[in-house]
Amino acid sequence: MSLFSLFHIATVVASAKDIYLEKFGADATTTGLLFSLVSFWSPFTEFIVGQLQDRQMLARCFPVSRWGRRAPWLLTHLIVGAIAATVIYLPPSFEDFPLQAWFLVMMLSGYWAYSTCCIAFEAARQEIYPFKEERIMVEGLCKYACMAGGAVGGLPVLVLMADASFRNRIGFSAYILPFGLLSLEAVPIFREASCAAPAEREASQAESTTKSAGKEASESPDVGSVFSVLQEVLPGWLRRCRLSCCWRLPGRGPHGSQEEETRQAEPNRALRHLMAVKFWHGAYGSTIASMLLYYVTYVLGLAGWERTQVIVGAGLSAGTTEVLLNLVYMRVFGSGDSRQDKEGRVDRRLLYFVVGLRVLNALTTFILIGWATPSVSMLILWSVTSRIGLCSFSFWRVSAQCWLVDEDYIFGAKPGRRREAILFGALSMTQNFAGAVMASLTFLGLGIAGLRTENCEKSCQHLAFEAGGITSESSAVSDCVQLCFQAVITSQPESLRLYVRAVIGVAAPIFELLIAFHAFRYPIKGMRLRRLYAGVSAQRGDLEPELEGASLAAHSGKSKIVLQFGEQDAKTGRGGLDEILWRLAHTTEMVGRWPGSKSLSVLFDMSEAQSQSALGSALAEQAAPVTADENQASKSQAPGSPRSPHKASL
Structure with missing residues (x-):
């Protein structure tokens, strides 16, 4: 539901350049330059909005503990986008400067609102639905909402491409606004996206008064x-070159932190x-x-x-x-x-x-x-x-x-x-x-x-005064516009x-x-x-989840790779389980690039003290051998003892 109004607004706003160019007679060169400006403005909105949302800049007015981290952005910016889409086809004048200025302001507002809501949606989906199958189902349902929103937003565009009279434009403005606000129904779902770092969560739970709300808003996560x-x-x-320059700064010498x-x-x-x-x-x-x-x-x-x-x-x-x-x-x-x-x-x-x-x-x-x-x-x-x-x-x-x-x-x-x-x-x-x-x-x-372009509606306006009467006026102007535009196409x-x-x-x-x-x-x-x-x-x-079926026997490959690990460094944290898993994943990915079939065993060579630690126990207690398409297996061994296969769950 949250994407219905977004794609409705995006369809209406994105088609404005064609209506302005073809029906309002806007100058092609000026419109092209303004559209380029708007197009390059959109990436900067993503740059700005991403930081604003993660830094919770609306938390002072919308406390995270009650509103979550994404719902305030959908609530506020969906209203902005709906208003921009509603009035974008109602310029105050068809003169060059007012027409182009109106086009620029409405396009900038619409793109800002659309980008903000889209980032809020993407972040909320990732937080609320943690696994692939859930995300695929949500994506499939969102497609239907996007198609429905695009179809609803495309209807006024198609009609205005055929007849951009003031009567049609004012009528479709009343049509665009309610559909642009329909996705506000999704705000309660967005409020579930309130996951935060531990410090932020504690601050949210401690909030009970206006003072604590202000404190939460003032905190800016790193x-x-x-x-x-x-x-x-x-x-x-290039990154190492940048680091070598940074080492010259005070407190960041090459020794220790290099x-x-x-x-x-x-x-x-x-x-x-x-x-x-x-x-x-x-x-x-x-x-x-x-x-x-x-x-x-x-x-x-x-x-x-x-x-x-x-x-x-x-x-x-x-x-x-x-x-x-x-x-x-x-x-x-x-x-x-x-x-x-x-x-x-x-x-x-x-x-x-x-x-x-x-x-x-x-x-x-x-x-x-x-x-x-x-x-x-x-x-x-x-x-x-x-x-x-x-x-x-x-x-x-x-x-x-x-x-x-x-x-x-x-x-x-x-x-x-x-x-x-x-x-x-x-x-x-x-x-x-x-x-x-x-x-x-x-x-x-x-x-x-x-x-080559031409404002056919403006060129045929004189027929309305010459024909007189509503029926003959509509027929004369319509026929003139049709013939004029057909001539533009053939030329x-x-x-x-x-x-x-x-x-x-x-x-x-x-x-x-x-x-x-x-x-x-x-x-x-x-x-x-x-x-x-x-x-x-x-x-x-x-x-x-347990692996379905019986446990598999460890495979002894024709080739062997030994990953050696020492005791975990208490200061740097290196040598822990995360690093072991990461190095194993890196090794597996490297071997996967070798051409042809592979038969490989990866052996962990750990010190006696480490094999008796919780890290060694965690590896030994898992029950899922690594047997991928590459026919790989994982083994754990302490020096001085016979090599025996242990099953590692990765």
């Missing part, structure tokens, strides 16, 4: 910033690949969204209600395909319990499936849009095949984002640090930045390719049609191939993902 997140994806040599700083300087490859996925996904989505209307109008040569009917038909075909496939994918990928799948077959199946479909979709898009002769039937067919290729990807994308946040919270540089909104903000900022770049380039490219140069086809049929498939590549290389999978599942279960106090 969650870092989006800049710190972006630094984690920098190459190792080893730890260098260790933290290792890039976060999971975040790097996921940011790349979001970047190219933003470029792909922006490319399709920016050019699809121009494809129907200038490539297929459709206008008025005929164009509206084709768009509705293609939308219904895509929506029907999405609805049916979504039910199947929810059933297939949302059932069971991944924690029982010790070999990770279910997660690998999801990854291979979505990557394969993205590659196939890139091929079909090139054939149907970039190579085949343009026609309405080809457009309808492409609308179906594109949904087949894209529908399943969001299930993996949502799971991958939440895995990244879970790992940062449990096994990150500062375990227990909650910075969900900052991470989601950084990912959204990357996607929106790519979308802004591509939207600006493609929109400006229309002018370079020779797009476009062939270079414009080739440009639109190239953007959708060539550039978009290239972006899809890059998405598939980085999704396949995303490192949180296999042993690393099994470890994360165990950490989430332990963090929630849940017992790890």
Whole structure:
């Protein structure tokens, strides 16, 4: 329910540039520059909003103990977005400056509200639903809400594209507002997202008066910033160069802290690949969204209600395909319990499936849009095949984002640090930045390719005074507008049609191939993902599910790797269970990259004192041998004693 109004608002606001350009006669160059400004403003909203939410800047007015950490942001900004969408098509004047100023202010307000609510939703989902199957089911249901919101928001846009009279615009303003506020029903659910660091939770529980509320609001958790997140994806040599500069600062010499700083300087490859996925996904989505209307109008040569009917038909075909496939994918990928799948077959199946479909979709898009002769039937067919290729990807994308946040919270540089909104903000900022770049380039490219525009409503206004009478006025003006716009379509140069086809049929498939590549290389999978599942279960106090069937015998591989561990350092904490599990996961991932079949045993070589400690006992008491597709096994041994297999649950 929370996404219904968001996509309703986003559809209304995002389509404003086309209405202003085609129906209000806004200058194409000025509108393109303003739209570029708005597009680049959106990533900065993600940058700002992520920090504001994790720092609980609204806690003074909305105490966390009663409102949670996300509900206040949905409540306040959904109202802002609904108002912006309601009045965006009611400019005070059609003169150049008032028209462009109104467009700019409403677009900035709408994008700010939409970005804020989306980050609140992503963070709330990750906190409320901790496991993959739950998140997949929620994502599947959210798709229906998104489709419904987009359809409700698209209705006034389609009508205004055919007839943007004042009567229609004022009528649809009254229609947009209630649907824009409908998602306020989800505020009580968002209030459940109140998880916080221990210190913050204690402060929330101690709050009982206005004074304590003010104290809570004044506390600003140390969650870092989006800049710190972006630094984690920098190459190792660049981070080490930055650290060498920092060592010259007072109190940060190279001695003592150098080893730890260098260790933290290792890039976060999971975040790097996921940011790349979001970047190219933003470029792909922006490319399709920016050019699809121009494809129907200038490539297929459709206008008025005929164009509206084709768009509705293609939308219904895509929506029907999405609805049916979504039910199947929810059933297939949302059932069971991944924690029982010790070999990770279910997660690998999801990854291979979505990557394969993205590659196939890139091929079909090139054939149907970039190579085949343009026609309405080809457009309808492409609308179906594109949904087949894209529908399943969001299930993996949502799971991958939440895995990244879970790992940062449990096994990150500062375990227990909650910075969900900052991470989601950084990912959204990357996607929106790519979308802004591509939207600006493609929109400006229309002018370079020779797009010519004309305000046909304004050109035909004189007929209303000459005809006189309501009936003859409506007929004369409507016929004049239809003929005028058809003339605009036929006057476009062939270079414009080739440009639109190239953007959708060539550039978009290239972006899809890059998405598939980085999704396949995303490192949180296999042993690393099994470890994360165990950490989430332990963090929630849940017992790890038993492996179904009889326990498996340890495997003695043809090759052996010995991981040596000393006693745990009381000062640095190194050598503990977390480091053992991490090194084992790293070794397994390294071996998994070797070509061909593998047969490997990983042996733990620990000191006598450590083998008798709680750490050794914890490893020995677990009952799940590591036997993945690579035919690996885990063994534990103390020096001086015969090697005997112990089962390690990871």
